[in-house]
Amino acid sequence: MTTKALAKFTAELCYEKLSAHSIEMAKKCLLDWLGIAIRGSQEKPVRIIHDVILQGDAPQANIFGSLPAKKASALNAAFINSAASHSLDFDDLHNPSIIHPACVVVSPALAVCEAEHKSGKQLISAICAGYEASGRVGEAVIPESYFFWHTTGTAGTIAAGAAAANALGLDAQQTLMCYGSAGTQAAGLWEFLKEGAMSKPLHTGKASYSGVLSAYLSQKGFTAASEILEGEKGFCRAMVKEPHLEKLTENMSTDKLKIDINSFKPYACCKHAHAALYAIQ
Numbered sequence: 536m537t538t539k540a541l542a543k544f545t546a547e548l549c550y551e552k553l554s555a556h557s558i559e560m561a562k563k564c565l566l567d568w569l570g571i572a573i574r575g576s577q578e579k580p581v582r583i584i585h586d587v588i589l590q591g592d593a594p595q596a597n598i599f600g601s602l603p604a605k606k607a608s609a610l611n612a613a614f615i616n617s618a619a620s621h622s623l624d625f626d627d628l629h630n631p632s633i634i635h636p637a638c639v640v641v642s643p644a645l646a647v648c649e650a651e652h653k654s655g656k657q658l659i660s661a662i663c664a665g666y667e668a669s670g671r672v673g674e675a676v677i678p679e680s681y682f683f684w685h686t687t688g689t690a691g692t693i694a695a696g697a698a699a700a701n702a703l704g705l706d707a708q709q710t711l712m713c714y715g716s717a718g719t720q721a722a723g724l725w726e727f728l729k730e731g732a733m734s735k736p737l738h739t740g741k742a743s744y745s746g747v748l749s750a751y752l753s754q755k756g757f758t759a760a761s762e763i764l765e766g767e768k769g770f771c772r773a774m775v776k777e778p779h780l781e782k783l784t785e786n787m788s789t790d791k792l793k794i795d796i797n798s799f800k801p802y803a804c805c806k807h808a809h810a811a812l813y814a815i816q
Contacts, residue, residue, distance in 0.1 A: 537765040537783045539711055541671060544787055545664040545697045546710035550656035552789045553663055560794045561659045564666070565645075567627055567799050568637035569599065572620035576600025580733035581619045584740060588614055595650035609643075609650035613695070613747045617642035618740035621687070625803045629666070629793060632673025632690065633681060636797065638739045639691030640665030640698045643747045647702040657702060663794050665698025668714075670793030672764065672771075674782040680774040688723020688738030689774065693764075695746020703750050715759025716749035718770040 550558070575581060576599055585598070594606035598615050607615065620626055621638040629636050644661035647653070653661075672690040680686065696717030700710040723738035753759075763769045764783055771778035802812050 536762055537780060538714055538762050538769075539707075540784050541668065541764070541787070542697075542711040542714050543707040544784075545668055545701060546705060546707040548660055548664045548667065548701060548789065550660045553660065553792075554789065554795075556795055557663055557789075557792050558659055560797060561662045561666075563799070564627060564637050564662060564794065564797060565641055565658075568620050568641040571623060571625050571637075572616050572642075573600045575622040575625075575736075576615075576619040578619070578622040578736075580736050581615070581622050583733070584618050584737065585615050596646040597649065609646040610744050610747045610751075612649075613643040613646040613699075614740040614744040616646065617695075617743035618736035621739040622736040623803070624735070624805050625800055627797055627799050628806050629670050629673065629797050631677070631796075632670045632793075633677050633686050634669050634673040634690055634694075635687045635739070636666050636669040636691075636694060636794075639687060639695045639742045639746070640669060642739075642743045643695040643750075644698040644702050646743075647699045647747060647750065651703065653702060657704075661698045661702035663792055664701035665694045666794035666797065667792055668697035669694030671783050671787075675764070675771050675779050676774040679776070683724060684774055685723035685725055685735070685738050688742050689721040689770075691723075691739060692721040692742040692745045693717045693770070695743045696749040697746075699747045699750035700753065703754055705750060705753060709753045711761055712757065712759045713746075713749045713753040715761060715763040716752055716757065717746050718763035719759065720745040720749070721770060 596612035648658045700713040727734035
């Protein structure tokens with residue numbers, strides 16, 4: 536089963552298996568995410584999300600950009616930080632999948648690691664696991680799904696689950712169930728673009744929340760679809776008529792992870808505008 540193979544791979548991805556390049560890239564992704572999250576936390580959509588979410592919450596993980604400093608539950612910290620780190624659209628991009636991975640991977644990974652008192656090495660492996668799921672699931676439905684679906688919100692939900700599951704130390708079977716719960720919650724439609732509405736950071740915040748929720752549910756024995764990616768009524772076939780299912784497991788190895796080819800923005804804007812900016816220079 537394809538989902539099972541990918542879940543096993545991300546569950547068993549640990550710091551000791553990572554190349555020096557993957558570790559360095561994970562650190563760069565974390566640093567890039569942090570700067571964007573802190574500034575993005577001041578945007579109006581994020582402040583609204585912040586005020587709605589933080590109503591009677593357990594102080595487990597930091598919310599970046601809050602003055603005075605605030606903490607929230609791992610679920611809500613992941614939600615708010617994820618929304619903040621995507622609100623400006625300055626965040627990193629995995630080009631083949633058209634996904635901004637950090638907002639839906641670093642946000643849940645850091646929240647869970649902080650709440651559960653995990654090590655820095657565990658955080659790095661969780662980030663790498665999340666980026667792997669992000670790239671592979673995204674590539675399975677791109678470019679066809681992009682007309683309707685915001686891939687960072689859809690495939691990003693599963694990526695968030697992979698990161699949170701790795702951070703919690705869930706085994707392969709628990710991670711498989713986490714994938715199932717995350718996949719059934721995946722959403723994010725482009726209709727809001729016509730009005731310039733605030734939905735984009737909501738997509739990523741909810742993806743991160745759903746991923747963390749799915750990991751904690753799985754830890755407690757909650758069951759879900761075991762073929763959520765390739766199944767007849769699963770994620771990939773719901774997104775596109777003919778998904779690229781081979782992308783889910785193709786050349787899967789720690790020798791070359793998806794995070795290794797991640798990109799960072801040289802310009803503070805959507806990457807679709809970068810070619811024109813290069814031309815102007």
